[in-house]
Amino acid sequence: MKILVAMDGSEHAANALTFTLRFPFPLDSEISVVTVASDIPMLPDELDALDEAQREQLEQANRALLEDAEQLVQQQGARLQADGWAGSAIVRAGDAVDEILAVAEHLDADLIVLGSHGAGLAERFLLGSVSESVLEHASCSVLIVKKPGEDTGAAAVEPGSNAPSKILLAYDQSDLSNEVLDLCASLPLEPDSEIDVVNVMPLITAYRQDIRQHISQIWQQKREIMQQELEEAVAARKWATANINTELREAESVSDEILDAAEQARSDLIMLGCKDRGAIKSLLLGSSTRRIARYATCSVWAVRKKNA
DSSP, X not given: OEEEEEEOSSHHHHHHHHHHHHSOOOTTOEEEXXXXXXXXXXXXXXXXTOOHHHXXXXXXXXXXXXXXXXXXXXXXXXXXXXXXXXXXXXXXXXXXXXXXXXXXXXXXXXXXEEEXXXXXXXXXEOOOHHHHHHHHHOSSEEEEEOOXXXXXXXXXXXXXXXXXXXXXXXXXXXXXXXXXXXXXXXXXXXXXXXXXXXXXXXXXXXXXXXXXXXXXXXXXXXXXXXXXXXXXHHHTSXXXXXXXXXXXXXXXXXXXXXXXXXXXXXXXXXXXXXXXEEOSSSEXXXXXXXXXXXXXXXXXXXXXXXXX
């Protein structure tokens, strides 16, 4: 697996790299880091108003930003090497989103990892503009890392080792969600890791009471079939941990129920298929993926069919 971690010197980006180093990615993975130096924003009229001395000061400031970016990426690249990962350290100048996507394409990355520059809203987090834009437009999977709660008590992990994971897998019988199961099952998880595979049945609320009564038996039969399919899908994989739970839920909002399930399980990662809707120049996220990525209090791995 080829993984690209985007760094910008913030605490959020540092959390993303720490998560990456703690997570059990395949041992033959290559993990690269990229940082983008953006010039100090100036409007054309503002540039025209500068005298020669001020232009020189602006150029010096932009060079200093580039030097800081180079120093940052060297430091973070050293963390990867100390942990035993192959990869590269890359500095780009320009727009952060465009450059991250360009580097991912150049490396043929399977996964982009970013921190979430979130602000609290009703005890949830909103994505920063860079993270959300990369998630929206990347042609590969994207992992948005959110800062864990202060009470997690996560112990430090020695270089070259992994932390136990608490992962919630969102399942819906689709081919893509089966690929998510395959991906998670292939990871060299620590034996103490816990996996919760959750399937949510959307409740039927639009019909009259008498109509719902007529279909109640059909609904129960559908529920039994979905429960069986869920259990068979999990049993068909060979997992690195024995701590696998399955749960079939019913709710009006699938995405909200997945968010609630993750909070109740105290998951540190949600993995789900990223069902994009085609657009002329880019890929647009499905509403469920976007909502879960925005409002989850834990990290979110949106698995996308590469170059879909």
